[in-house]
Amino acid sequence: MPAETHGVISLLPALFAIVLTLASRQVLLSLFTGIWIGATILVGWNPIGGAAYSLQLVINNVTESFNSKLLLFTFLSGAMLGMIFLSGGMNALAQRIIARIKTRKQAALGTSVLGMLIFVDSYASTMITGSVMRPITDKFDISREKLAYLLDSTTSPVVSVAVVSTWVGFEVGLIREQFASLGIDQSAFVVFLQSIPFRFYSLLAVALVFILVVMDWDFGPMQRAERRAKEEGKVLGDDADPLIETREEDIVTPDYVDSRWWYFAAPIVTLVAVTGFGLLYSGGWPGQVPVEALKDAATADAILWGVFSACALLLAILVGHARVELEAVSDAIFEGFKMVMFPVAVLSLAWTIGSVSEALGVGPFVVSVAQGVITPELLPAVVFLAAAIISFSIGTSWGTMGIMFPVAVPLAYQLGAPLPGAIGAILTGSLFGDHCSPISDTTVLSSMFAGADHVDHVNTQIPYAVLCGAVATGLFLASGYGVGSLALLGIGVVALFALAYYLSQHADVSVPNVFGSSSD
Template sequence: MPAETYGLVSLLPAFLAIVLTLATRQVLMSLFAGIWIGSTILVGWNPIAGAARSLQFVIANVTDSFNSTILLFTFLIGAMLGMVFLSGGMSALANRIASRIKTRRQAEIGTSLLGMLIFVDSYASTMITGSVMRPITDKFDISREKLAYLLDSTTAPTASIAVVSTWLGFEVGLIKQQFDAVGVQADPFVVFLQSIPFRFYSLLALALVFVVVLAGWDFGPMQRAERRARDEGKLVGDDSTPLIETQEDDIETPDHVDPRWWYFAAPIVALVAVTAFGLFYSGGILEGRSVVDSLSNAATGKAILWGAFAGCATILAILAGHARIDLDDVDDSIFEGFKMVMFPIAILSLAWSIGAVSQALGVGAYVSGVAEGIITPTILPMIIFLSAMIISFSIGTSWGTMSILFPVAVPLAASLSAPFDITIAAILTGSLFGDHCSPISDTTVLSSMFAASDHVDHVNTQIPYALLAGSIATVLFLAAGMGMNVWAVLVGGVIVLVLGAYVLSEHLTVPKVAFFDS
């Protein structure tokens, strides 16, 4: 049965997984339930055959070349962090940072800035920033939910608009592919740059972080979480289960080691430097290609894998050569690092699988088809943005959403003579919405993990912030589609964002219940 004939039913797997996750707090079982119901639909509603098809989906996604690279990258990051914990370098760096941070606000600002500073890759940024800043935010009784929000709302939005990141090659590659398909004579990288001012959701999400941090305007379930952490000293709720098993305290630094801050900094510098080099090298810069062409053609999976391996090799050399730690202890720390990432890897595997199931059912074609029926050039950007929000929330992956929408939206924009910069911005920034608040999103999972937050609690507290930024961005895309100046629109959006955060912080209080309570 062709995917496009499933219609509204194509939303069922994601809907079931999301509802079960929020209701039961059992992420793995909920994700598999969504995969199973989607697979059962695909095989003609035979539940036994559906179970077998579910396993095929999981195997196919785990063994996919790019996905397996991400899984290996995650394992290597876990190993690197385990060795860094053993070296005591993270504690040494945290102590240096903590000596300069005197208030909760400074701790939150430091977390946000570090998340933006490591812009080369959103996964690496989430893992590193969370690991470094968690002991510091704990010191100032900042809730784990707040830390997860700061990680989730600074890493991917920054990486998605950075001109040197693992996202750039993928995004520019999609633009080039569709420009070639419809015969558009324009430089894909230039259009990418032109789209940045129109990335309303990404820019508002970043702005909202600093509005909330600087003004202290928490709202929704986050307000309750912060009040609990500040007044009771409880970083997580009584019924919460932090999404992490191994922490720095679980790996003891040998007594003879004098921890240095550069034990942590050196592998991180190696990770970032080798990843950046890998992007340019794999893109063919040594073959005479320009910087732009190199980034556009870069093998992002290989680049981050090289970077993670370089980080591991660097900290291993430090442990063996400078800290002179026994290799048996090093081996144990690597194993503990692997344990740290096992659960998130399981969730990532199932999240990819349910995304594949939803795509096989034609959720993208269905949402896009519904949208096409009401599109005019003026409302095209807004409709595309809303479609990207729905699809990304349903399948839990921004890159998957981009892959679905580009072949639909760019030709449609060409046929309607609509501006490509606004259209492309609507796809790229709308795809981030699901990253921020879908419980089946890989980056949402990683933010929960490296903040050591309960996953459902993170989703509960993040949703109001994502909805505020998303609602304002929707209006801004309508205004931009009407031809209003982008900078005037953006300034107006920030003003409304500030007012909205203030009003919600004063009036949206939740003393007893969250958006989704189990």
């Protein structure tokens, strides 16, 4: 076992925090307890020293450049939402959409399609889709848990395979780095494209969304949540504590404001356009071709420029067109900040416990265990599961990719295993673990912009993610023995359909959540 890992103990902080979070529903306390346990181990099992080191670790993670920019993005998102609520633009647009959406199924399909269409960035897609569709799904009594699941499963999975997104540059860059170190004379971007059919989990996660929505199926905790919403009109459980509060009485549109649908649409279009331009510009465009520019893009800067531009436009609309007083605008911005305070705290602690797990060597430990059972045939499945475990433990897809690429790609090359399959297993396994982890930033943001209780979102999503992950594992096993990826995808979709039918029609909905739920 590599010297840089603490062995199986490296799993303890994250697992303790996750189990305590799901069991007690006290997210912040649970996360900090996990951080303290990990810090105590790192300082030589001194609990007092561990407490002091825990605080320093939080400071280190909050002040890290990318993280601080994402926190500022979150605060500005809150300010933007506050001003949107003040303008009444979201309600005006929602009324126009509601006039065309007649059923729950159409509302769910609209959410899923919108989440896929905004494929430039997963954070922006989650924020926009959740903000637009939340009042609409509420209108049709779709549970907030279901909305959070739709956001989580149609944003990151799509963005991760899109050829123009904030993810593609990072992924291609990792591939290119390994090819350079191994002396492989292949195009990193071409291999990236070749890996897409092997992203079994990502593609199946999107397929399951549409299977469940079109067939009106649900199972497990989600089935209970949807029955509660349909039969009782409760989009949230009785004891739910949504990550973001969006009560209408917090921010009231002045009576004299004639709300227009474009009060909401114009800032959102600005957000997407400036983010897209920022990605290209920060990567060196027009001096570089778009693909190369995306590889070098400053993702955090681009989304920050986008949301700031949207806020500036909203301010101009409110003051210049809607004639709202600056005091009312300032109050709305402050209320928006209050909406995102809890998610900011969760993100800060989630990043910290992820860094603690990395410092303890969870990645090398999982990889060392996996290497003991790897053969060329088993490599895709083992890499997929190893990436999922690491991602679940540290709560970040990108961090997992950074851990797995320097180990799995050289190993696949030495064993003679197909590189697109191994690379696809890393990229989609990272997403699988991320979807199951309550300390994942994308999971937190999905809960936030759906206005859902975070623990309820995790409880209801895990069965769906595990179903896709189990089918994907079987497909990776078959791919290791030479079965074509496209044929396997077809088999996987059929298997997913059959299993979803069985679980929705025959699973006992009365079985309680393993970790408890606000709707129990």
